[in-house]
Every structure is written in structure tokens, then in C-alpha cells.
Ligand SMILES: Cc1ncc(C[n+]2csc(CCOP(=O)(O)OP(=O)(O)O)c2C)c(N)n1
């Protein structure tokens with residue numbers, strides 16, 4: 001069993017992470033909070049390489065929810081990157097952007113979703129959309145690379161134009177390809 | 184033993200344009216008792232999120248001073264935030280815990296600090312070099328000065344007496360709290376920029 005079957009990341013040729021980065025820049029997003037996921041590795045590298053981006057690696061995803069409410073209070077636009085299991089860590093903290101009408105776009109790479117190998121990913125993966133929606137979050141999904149830019153763009157617009165938490169779920173079909181250590 | 188309302192009043196004296204975030208419950212009542220204003224952001228929920236919310240604000244407003252005032256129970260729920268703050272090293276963020284060694288808001292149950300857990304040692308271990316324990320009123324003046332002058336994140340665990348004070352409630356409408364704070368920080372453009 002190679003590592004990439006356990007922690008999957010996009011095919012080296014897949015450029016949708018770069019398209020996401022372009023969209024973050026186009027929307028003036030300067031603050032990026034994250035707990036790493038293999039599916040986000042390329043996007044995280046792009047953000048870290050950009051001196052105009054403030055990147056904060058969290059100890060748990062719920063910190064990112066509270067942190068980005070603070071960013072908004074200070075006039076900065078941010079995004080939260082995480083994998084599907086991290087959504088479970090965020091549930092109660094989502095009270096803050098709902099109560100305070102704070103824009104909070106999240107980009108979630110899905111596990112436990114499509115051809116999953118790891119049984120521990122299934123319970124939360126299966127619960128991501130209903131739990132987010134139960135906490136007042138608008139959810140949109142992309143399952144093929146061509147849909148990623150439009151979905152991420154829509155979710156960022158919904159957050160900042162209508163003042164609420166929103167989430168783009170990037171289906172596991174997008175990140176399921178084995179890479180044999182290369183990305 | 185220090186009284187929490189006296190501590191907060193002393194720390195917020197001549198506060199200038201200091202931005203203040205308060206953790207849910209008694210800490211939010213304390214900053215309100217000291218004088219509600221648009222530069223206050225009292226939390227009604229999100230237990231465990233106060234310090235890292237302060238981090239987001241401090242990173243977005245590096246020219247402003249940010250003070251988080253919260254309870255020991257609230258801080259214990261989000262200890263990882265001390266690591267996250269220590270790594271980002273914001274020069275303009277202070278976190279003050281009003282450590283009464285109890286969950287006062289919920290009936291006065293003991294917290295872990297009652298049993299020896301040392302929040303300042305945890306903060307120091309995370310990498311916040313200026314992490315203090317404050318017992319006496321004479322230490323409040325220097326702490327207040329440090330909040331306005333520090334060039335690295337600061338953490339202070341202030342030991343305060345247990346027990347509840349009269350409720351002094353801030354506004355409850357979250358959208359209002361956000362809008363008034365953003366307008367105070369960003370001006371009228373706060374409501375127009377995208
Ligand atoms: C997630 C969550 N768990 C529990 C509570 C209930 N609760 C509200 S205030 C509080 C006590 C907070 O204790 P501390 O931060 O020490 O405040 P203080 O002693 O100053 O009241 C608790 C447990 C809550 N609001 N949210």
C-alpha cells in the first residue's frame with residue numbers, strides 16, 4: 001500500500017488548485033487559515049509562496065472559524081481550507097459567523113465520499129453537508145475539475161455579498177488519483 | 184485577592200483606541216461594566232474562540248493594539264490558540280485571562296486551574312515569551328503599559344476572586360456588534376467595501 005492511497009492528492013497535471021489560487025487573488029483574499037490536507041497541498045504551497053498572503057496553520061479547524069471572524073472585524077477577507085473531517089471540529093464555532101453576520105468561505109476537500117479507502121473517514125465525510133447546513137452554512141459542490149472554479153467563485157461571492165458562512169465541497173473524485181509521491 | 188471588575192477597569196483605563204475582545208460570560212459583562220463602546224467586541228458564544236479571534240483581528244489590523252480578556256474555562260477550551268498565536272507572533276496582541284479557577288457563569292464548578300494547571304506556563308511553553316502570572320494590584324499598571332507597548336504577543340494570567348458580580352449586559356444583536364465595531368475600525372467604508 002503506497003502512501004498516496006492513504007492520503008490522496010490531486011494528479012500532478014490537475015491545475016484546479018491553481019485556478020482556486022487565482023480566484024482567491026481576484027477576490028482580494030489575503031488571509032488563509034488552514035489545517036493541512038493532502039488535497040489542498042498544492043494550493044497551500046501557492047499561498048505560502050505569496051508574500052501578500054497571511055497564512056495561519058491552525059491546531060484545529062474551529063480556530064479558523066473564530067480567527068476569520070476577527071479578520072473580518074479588522075477589514076480583511078479570509079478563507080478557511082480543510083478536509084472534510086475538519087468540518088466536524090467547527091460545528092459550534094460556526095455560531096459566531098452566523099450570529100455576527102461575518103462572511104466565512106470554506107473550501108473543503110472531501111474524504112469518505114467516493115471510493116474511500118480509510119474507514120475512519122466515512123462517518124464525518126458522510127455528515128459534512130448536513131452538519132454544515134444545520135449550522136446555517138450555504139453548501140455548493142464540485143465533482144469534476146471543470147466545475148471547481150465556478151463553485152469556488154460562487155461560494156466566495158455568496159459569503160462576502162450576503163454575510164454568512166459558505167462552503168465549497170471538492171468531491172473526492174477530484175483528488176482520488178494516485179500520484180506515486182509526485183505532485 | 185483581586186476583584187475582576189477592578190482588574191478590567193484598571194487595564195482599560197485611558198485605553199485610547201485599544202480594540203478589546205471579551206470571551207463569553209463574565210468577561211463580556213466585565214468589559215461592559217467598564218464602559219460599552221464600539222471598540223469592544225463582547226462574545227456571547229464560540230467558547231474557546233476568543234484568543235484566536237483576537238489573532239485574526241490583530242493580523243488584519245497590525246497598526247492597532249488588540250486585547251483579549253477571557254475566562255480560565257474559556258481559555259482552557261481553546262489552548263491550541265496559544266500555539267497558533269505564538270507561531271504567528273503578532274506584535275499587537277495581548278491575551279489576559281481572568282483566572283477565578285471556576286466556571287462561574289454555570290454555577291461555580293472548579294476548572295483545571297483550581298487543580299494546578301498553570302496557563303502562563305502553557306503559554307510560555309507554546310512560545311509566548313512574555314507570559315505572566317498576576318496576583319497583586321501593583322502589577323496591573325505595568326501590565327496595562329505592556330499591553331500598549333509590547334512588540335511581541337503577551338499573555339497574562341490574572342488570579343481573581345471567584346464569585347459573580349451584577350450582570351451588566353452588552354448588546355445581544357450580533358450583526359449590530361459587528362457593524363459598529365467595523366465602522367469604528369474602518370470608517371463608513373466598512374459597510375460598502377466588498
Ligand atoms: C461549548 C460550550 N460549552 C459549555 C458552555 C457553557 N458555559 C458558558 S460560560 C461557561 C463558563 C466559562 O468559564 P470561564 O471562562 O472560567 O468564565 P468565568 O469563570 O469568568 O465565568 C460555560 C461552561 C458553552 N457556552 N459553550
Ligand SMILES: [Mg+2]
Pocket residue numbers: 254255256281282283284285286287294
Ligand atoms: Mg473562570
